[in-house]
Amino acid sequence: MVSWAITGATRGIGLGFVKHLSMDSKNQVFALIRSLGTARPLMELAAQRKNIHVIITDISDPTKLDEAAAEVSKVTDGSLDVLILNAGSAGPDTAVLPPSAFHGKKEALDLEIGESIKNNLLSNIYTINSFLHLIRNGAEKKIVFISSQSGNLDFTRMTGFSTLLGYSVSKAGMNMAMTKFASELAPEGIKTLSLSPGWVNTDAAKAVTGDPEIRKFMLNMFHKVDPKVEGPAPIEEAVSNMLRVIGKLNEADSGKFLTHYGDEEQWF
Incomplete structure (x- = not known):
């Protein structure tokens, strides 16, 4: 029996992982969520599949995370096989601004960077x-x-994508943190991986690219990297691809x- 814990499991990719993994009764799936307010689909699924365990926690609070880990430990007898860090945030409304637009807007820049670092980097380290x-x-x-x-630096450079400053910086920072963990934990046989899901048809993605003009603008940029990309992939497809990569993760690729194809080039 393989045990999995997934943060941000109420919707989108996180819920997709829970759905896919829980289809195998040999998996124990721990869905870590912030509240029950938006968790109706997850709770309905958990009522049908007894290998889903819903745990309410706050990934910005180390004490509550310790309590969540203790709940998992009771079920697994003190172990966990795979931890998937999926929870995160795109940041405040200022995410639509390029770096130079923050000149004279210190508080806005502090919030843009600070909130993203808190939600996408520090919380994951906790x-x-x-x-x-x-x-x-x-x-x-x-x-x-x-x-x-x-x-990713090359992706940003090739597409000319200049917005989502805090989100991009925090994701890049957490990529480095994962490499640091890989270096530290390699002697114990623990493997880490930063994994891009691609362009996925989540509610968060729709909020950004749902407008036809914005979608056209995004496609023009993405075509600089991959001329064949036509739109976001279904959640189920993205999750399936990522699980194949996770399944193959070895010491050579740790860090x-x-x-989602297991390479460093195919972003879509």
Whole structure:
């Protein structure tokens, strides 16, 4: 039996992981969520599949994360095989601004960077540290951060994508943190990975690219990287692709930032 813990599991990619993994009754799936307010689809699924365990926590609070890890430990007898760090935030409304637009707007810049660092970097480090003792006792010993191509230097340079400053910086920063964890934990056989899901048809993606003009603008940029991309992929397809990469994760690839195809080039 393989145990999985997924943060941000109420919707989108996180819920997609829960749905896919829980289809196999041999998996124990722990859905870590912030509240029940938006968790109706998850709770309905958990009522049907007894291998789903819903745990309410706050990934910005190390104490509550320690409590969540203790709940997982009771079910798994002190171990966890795979931790998937999916929760995150696109940042405040200022995410639509390029870096130079923050001149004279110190408070806005502090918020743009600070909130993203808190939600996409610090909270994930808190989560890893709270669950690390369980991962040490697991069989798979894998920690996976769901990153974004927005946090890749070459992707940003090639597309000319200048907005989402805080989001991109925080994702890139967490990619580095994952490499640091990989270096530290390699002697224990623990493997880490930053993984881009691609362009996925989530509610968050629709909020950004739902407008036809914005979608056209985004496609023009994305075509500089991949002329064949036509639109976002279904959540189920993205999750399936990522799980294949996670399944193949070995010591040689630990600490890398890979695409959902397991390479460093195919972002879509």
